[in-house]
Amino acid sequence: MKIIISSIPEDGLNLQFHKDGQWFQELLPEKERNEFSLQRVDVSCTVKRMRETLFINGRLETAVASTCSRCLDATGIPVESTFKYSLVPAKERFSEEKELSSEDLESGFYREDVMDLDGLIFEQIMLQIPIKVICKATCKGLCPHCGINLNASSCDCQAESIDERLAVLKQFAVKAKK
Numbered sequence: 001m002k003i004i005i006s007s008i009p010e011d012g013l014n015l016q017f018h019k020d021g022q023w024f025q026e027l028l029p030e031k032e033r034n035e036f037s038l039q040r041v042d043v044s045c046t047v048k049r050m051r052e053t054l055f056i057n058g059r060l061e062t063a064v065a066s067t068c069s070r071c072l073d074a075t076g077i078p079v080e081s082t083f084k085y086s087l088v089p090a091k092e093r094f095s096e097e098k099e100l101s102s103e104d105l106e107s108g109f110y111r112e113d114v115m116d117l118d119g120l121i122f123e124q125i126m127l128q129i130p131i132k133v134i135c136k137a138t139c140k141g142l143c144p145h146c147g148i149n150l151n152a153s154s155c156d157c158q159a160e161s162i163d164e165r166l167a168v169l170k171q172f173a174v175k176a177k178k
């Protein structure tokens, strides 16, 4: 969504809209297109202008579909994010404006009379995706020997490779924590 800055009314804009999976795919770098997808993202935000600075305050909600990096199962990442941005015209000196913005504001630029809200929304979604996606913290992954999904079934490879002394040590560590 592109916003014509000079058309923002005095008391700001209240926006509510959604974007679909196609939109998301087109913004993703090519090598990540198979890795992430989503059906829909809901956004609500306000855009205010004070002189040349834009203040954007918003919230978005979506679920990103991906693959668990341990067990390779399909998994969903729920994304709920609130965000704040302050944008200044690209031609201005950044350092002067930086003093004015509080720490929790992301700073950025806009060019000419147009602000591209899509870029900010996309950035916010990507920030919420962990570097290593896992289906759950306790995911056991695939057996490195036979490739079986250890969440769903078990195999004998693991048991053979664990040294008994190590197992005793592990138990000891758990007890010591309590």
Ligand SMILES: [Zn+2]
Residues within 6 Å of the ligand: 068, 069, 070, 071, 072, 073, 134, 135, 136, 139, 140, 141
């Ligand atoms: Zn997993």
Ligand SMILES: [Zn+2]
Residues within 6 Å of the ligand: 143, 144, 145, 146, 147, 148, 155, 156, 157, 158
């Ligand atoms: Zn195995």
